[in-house]
Amino acid sequence: MKDKFKYDTHRDYLIKEFIFDDEIKQAVADIVLIYRDKFLPNGKDEKYISDKLLLMRAIPLLEELKAYYNNDICISCATGIAVARNTNFNLRTHAFYFENAIYRAANAWEYIHILINEILDINMCVGNDIRENTVNARCSNIYFEHTKQGYKLRIEPYTGQKLQEAKNKAEEEEKLLEVSINKKKSKFHKLLKKKRTINNNFQIIFDLFYSDEVKKLYAFRNESVHRRPIGAKFSVAPLEFIPGQGISINPTGWFIFKDTDMLLEKNMSILKEVIHIITDIIFNHDIPNTKENEGKVYYCNEIKCAKCKTSSLVPAEIVDFFNERNIRVACLKCGGKDTVIQDKIEVDDMCYYDNFWSYNEMVKRHSNDIFK
Numbered sequence: 497m498k499d500k501f502k503y504d505t506h507r508d509y510l511i512k513e514f515i516f517d518d519e520i521k522q523a524v525a526d527i528v529l530i531y532r533d534k535f536l537p538n539g540k541d542e543k544y545i546s547d548k549l550l551l552m553r554a555i556p557l558l559e560e561l562k563a564y565y566n567n568d569i570c571i572s573c574a575t576g577i578a579v580a581r582n583t584n585f586n587l588r589t590h591a592f593y594f595e596n597a598i599y600r601a602a603n604a605w606e607y608i609h610i611l612i613n614e615i616l617d618i619n620m621c622v623g624n625d626i627r628e629n630t631v632n633a634r635c636s637n638i639y640f641e642h643t644k645q646g647y648k649l650r651i652e653p654y655t656g657q658k659l660q661e662a663k664n665k666a667e668e669e670e671k672l673l674e675v676s677i678n679k680k681k682s683k684f685h686k687l688l689k690k691k692r693t694i695n696n697n698f699q700i701i702f703d704l705f706y707s708d709e710v711k712k713l714y715a716f717r718n719e720s721v722h723r724r725p726i727g728a729k730f731s732v733a734p735l736e737f738i739p740g741q742g743i744s745i746n747p748t749g750w751f752i753f754k755d756t757d758m759l760l761e762k763n764m765s766i767l768k769e770v771i772h773i774i775t776d777i778i779f780n781h782d783i784p785n786t787k788e789n790e791g792k793v794y795y796c797n798e799i800k801c802a803k804c805k806t807s808s809l810v811p812a813e814i815v816d817f818f819n820e821r822n823i824r825v826a827c828l829k830c831g832g833k834d835t836v837i838q839d840k841i842e843v844d845d846m847c848y849y850d851n852f853w854s855y856n857e858m859v860k861r862h863s864n865d866i867f868k
C-alpha cells in the first residue's frame with residue numbers, strides 16, 4: 497500500500513509534501529555553502545584590462561550569471577540533492593525538484609553562451625525579436641533630421657528591389673544564436689569556428705559543455721520539455737512489437753531515479769568551474785585572435801602614470817614610434833608625460849586594436865602637450 501502511495505501521482509498533493517522540515521533546509525544550506533562562490537579573478541591584475549567595449553558588454557552579463565548560479569542554480573540543485581538523499585521516495589515530489597534543477601542548469605548554459613557571444617564579438621542575435629528588429633533596421637535608411645526642436649530620428653524603409661536585396665542580405669548575415677548539445681547541430685559553435693581561433697580556456701569550456709554529465713542532463717531536460725514530465729506514468733513511447741508509437745503505461749513512471757543527486761552535483765561543479773574560467777578570461781583579457789589574424793602575435797607595453805596613478809596598455813609599435821623620436825610616451829588615460837614604460841606583454845588582436853584606436857584619440861586631444 498505504501499509503494500502504491502509513492503506512485504499515486506494523479507492525486508492532489510499536500511503542500512507539506514513539497515515544503516520540507518528544518519532537516520532538509522539544513523541539508524540544502526550545507527550544500528549551498530560548498531558550491532557558492534565569489535568568483536574572484538585569478539592571475540593578472542585589473543590594471544591590464546584596457547578593452548572598454550569588452551568590459552561594458554561582458555561585466556553586466558557576468559554579474560548576472562554569477563548571481564543566477566549562486567541563487568537559482570545552487571538552491572534548486574541543492575534542494576534536488578537534499579530531497580533525493582534525505583526524504584522517502586515519492587515520484588511526484590522527487591520529479592518536481594529534479595526537473596526544477598535540470599531546467600535551471602540547462603538555462604545557465606544558454607546564458608553562458610550569450611556571454612561568450614559578447615566576449616568574442618560573434619554578433620549572433622539573442623532572440624527572434626532582436627533578429628527581426630536588426631533585419632528591419634538594415635532594410636531602412638536611418639538618419640537624424642535637423643528641426644527647430646533639435647535633431648529627430650527618421651526611419652525610411654527601402655522599397656522595391658532595393659528592399660528585397662537588403663532583406664535577403666540581412667537575413668543571411670543576421671544569425672540567431674542557437675546552441676545544441678549535439679556538436680553537428682550547434683549553429684553557435686559552427687559560426688564561432690569560422691570567426692575565431694580557440695585558445696585553451698575556451699576549449700576547456702566547450703569540452704565541459706560537451707561532457708557526458710552535461711549531455712545526460714540535457715537529455716533528461718529535453719525529454720521532459722518536449723515529450724513527457726519526469727514524473728509521468730502515462731506517456732507516448734515507441735511500440736515494442738511493431739515500428740511506431742503508442743501510449744506507454746508504467747505504474748512506477750518511465751524515469752529511473754538513480755544517482756540523480758550525483759548528476760546534479762557534478763553539473764554544479766562544472767558550472768562553477770566554467771564561471772571561474774570566464775571570469776579569468778574577462779579580467780585577464782585572455783581572448784583568442786580572430787580567424788583572419790590566426791597565428792599573428794600582438795604586443796602592448798604597460799605604461800604607468802605618476803600623474804593619475806593608473807596603468808594602461810599601449811601598443812608596442814606606438815611605444816617604439818615615440819622612443820625613436822625621443823618623445824615621452826604619454827598616459828592613455830590623462831595624456832600626462834610623467835610615465836614609466838613597463839614590460840611588453842602579448843595581447844590578442846581585439847585588445848591591440850582597441851588600445852591603438854584609444855591611444856590615437858588621446859593623442860588628438862593632447863597633441864599640443866605631447867609634441868611640444
